[in-house]
Amino acid sequence: MSEIAASGNDAITEKKKFKLPSAYTILFLLIAFMALMTWIVPAGKYETVMNEDLGREVAVAGTYMSTESNPQGLLEILTAPIVGIQGSIDLGLFIMVIGGFLMIITATGAIDSGINAAVKKMEGKELMMIPILMFFFAAGGTVYGMAEETIPFYMLVIPIIIASGYDAVTGVAIVLLGSGIGVLGSTINPFATVIASDASGIPFTDGLMMRVGILVVSFVVAVGYVMRYAQKVKANAALSVVADLAESNKQHFLKKKEDSGNLEFTGRHKAILVLFGLTFAIMIWGVASAGWWMTEMSVLFLASSIIAAFLGQINEEKFVDNFVDGCRDILGVVLILGIARGIGIVMDGGLITGTILNWGEQTLAEMSSVLFVNVMYWIHIILSFFIPSSSGLAVFSMPIMAPLADFAGVGRDLAVTAYQTASGWTNLITPTSGVVVAALSIGRVPLVTWIKFMLPLLGMLALITMGFLSAAVL
Numbered sequence: 292m293s294e295i296a297a298s299g300n301d302a303i304t305e306k307k308k309f310k311l312p313s314a315y316t317i318l319f320l321l322i323a324f325m326a327l328m329t330w331i332v333p334a335g336k337y338e339t340v341m342n343e344d345l346g347r348e349v350a351v352a353g354t355y356m357s358t359e360s361n362p363q364g365l366l367e368i369l370t371a372p373i374v375g376i377q378g379s380i381d382l383g384l385f386i387m388v389i390g391g392f393l394m395i396i397t398a399t400g401a402i403d404s405g406i407n408a409a410v411k412k413m414e415g416k417e418l419m420m421i422p423i424l425m426f427f428f429a430a431g432g433t434v435y436g437m438a439e440e441t442i443p444f445y446m447l448v449i450p451i452i453i454a455s456g457y458d459a460v461t462g463v464a465i466v467l468l469g470s471g472i473g474v475l476g477s478t479i480n481p482f483a484t485v486i487a488s489d490a491s492g493i494p495f496t497d498g499l500m501m502r503v504g505i506l507v508v509s510f511v512v513a514v515g516y517v518m519r520y521a522q523k524v525k526a527n528a529a530l531s532v533v534a535d536l537a538e539s540n541k542q543h544f545l546k547k548k549e550d551s552g553n554l555e556f557t558g559r560h561k562a563i564l565v566l567f568g569l570t571f572a573i574m575i576w577g578v579a580s581a582g583w584w585m586t587e588m589s590v591l592f593l594a595s596s597i598i599a600a601f602l603g604q605i606n607e608e609k610f611v612d613n614f615v616d617g618c619r620d621i622l623g624v625v626l627i628l629g630i631a632r633g634i635g636i637v638m639d640g641g642l643i644t645g646t647i648l649n650w651g652e653q654t655l656a657e658m659s660s661v662l663f664v665n666v667m668y669w670i671h672i673i674l675s676f677f678i679p680s681s682s683g684l685a686v687f688s689m690p691i692m693a694p695l696a697d698f699a700g701v702g703r704d705l706a707v708t709a710y711q712t713a714s715g716w717t718n719l720i721t722p723t724s725g726v727v728v729a730a731l732s733i734g735r736v737p738l739v740t741w742i743k744f745m746l747p748l749l750g751m752l753a754l755i756t757m758g759f760l761s762a763a764v765l
Contacts, residue, residue, distance in 0.1 A: 596614060
């Protein structure tokens with residue numbers, strides 16, 4: 292009977308555990324909240340003029356005027372995400388084609404075998420494995436937001452790292468921090484930079500060089516941080532933050548080392564990885580020099596998918612299945628884009644966007660550009676805890692932050708950079724990120740332990756970003 296009672300108590304405890312709603316629910320609740328605000332916040336609007344550089348109408352500072360209210364009801368709440376999806380269909384289609392492309396590249400085995408080859412080549416020189424592997428993962432993060440795709444690599448990297456005299460935290464850091472730094476310093480990441488730039492009305496190549504600078508400096512600091520920790524642990528195992536799990540981890544991970552596989556890195560794989568990098572390089576050239584946008588970029592990635600399938604000897608049936616699977620995996624991102632845009636649709640329909648911008652303009656009147664850009668960075672850090680989806684946060688915040696940046700005399704590209712670095716910073720540690728939770732679970736690293744390990748580095752990364760943002764407006 293006591294066992295039954297105990298299991299019943301466990302079930303009750305399990306029910307009482309708080310679980311944060313999904314990004315879809317959070318964004319839908321925000322739509323409803325903004326609709327409620329249209330009944331409370333006074334309506335108002337700005338005069339607008341065409342900005343030739345942005346190619347869209349922008350609000351003129353100091354022209355705000357009150358207007359008749361137009362409160363939004365249940366019908367408008369339900370309509371907003373539908374209209375939002377309709378309005379983001381070109382961007383959504385591009386994102387889905389990217390998903391298909393990535394799935395085809397993955398199906399060829401080129402990425403898995405490439406990283407596996409790097410791991411094997413560095414055996415005996417494990418300390419140098421840290422910067423090399425972190426570089427690979429950071430490249431994936433900055434180019435296409437590599438996150439969930441890293442999960443299989445923990446079981447490949449951690450056993451080798453532990454066998455080399457380091458600990459599980461070092462192995463987790465190589466993968467999670469490597470890809471996370473890449474996302475923090477996203478240069479052309481379609482799921483962060485491109486979406487945020489599109490929502491801000493600017494090409495994603497605006498601000499590219501500053502983002503490269505943030506990426507390089509942050510990467511060097513992060514690699515140095517992990518290497519220093521790894522050397523310290525190898526010299527004295529008691530200094531590991533998971534020293535109490537050392538023997539258990541050896542038994543758990545080392546028996547799986549042989550599972551790291553016999554993935555041969557062939558000439559075909561090398562050619563596919565060259566195609567992978569070349570595709571993104573062509574995309575940058577097309578946007579920066581040839582006026583490409585969503586249609587042209589979608590065509591590029593579709594064509595590259597076909598070439599990759601040919602090089603990887605993927606037949607027609609497998610190509611279609613994998614490409615569709617890739618699109619299906621990204622469908623959630625497309626829905627988030629539409630739902631998030633619904634927030635702005637309700638605000639615009641209720642005529643409160645102008646009022647909120649006016650409040651921001653009045654607040655900014657006495658605020659320097661340096662202070663504004665750093666405040667914007669920390670606002671996004673806070674928002675990222677509640678909206679861990681980088682795409683959802685971009686579409687939610689950029690339509691408000693970009694015009695506020697205009698009033699503050701700050702470039703919209705800086706608003707995009709503040710958003711993406713803040714989102715990337717938060718998603719290194721937040722328990723609302725499925726990738727963080729999965730990584731720590733595989734590595735057997737408690738969340739509190741990981742946060743303690745990360746705290747000094749988080750401070751350095753924040754200072755790096757704030758330094759770049761501040762210097763850009765001086």
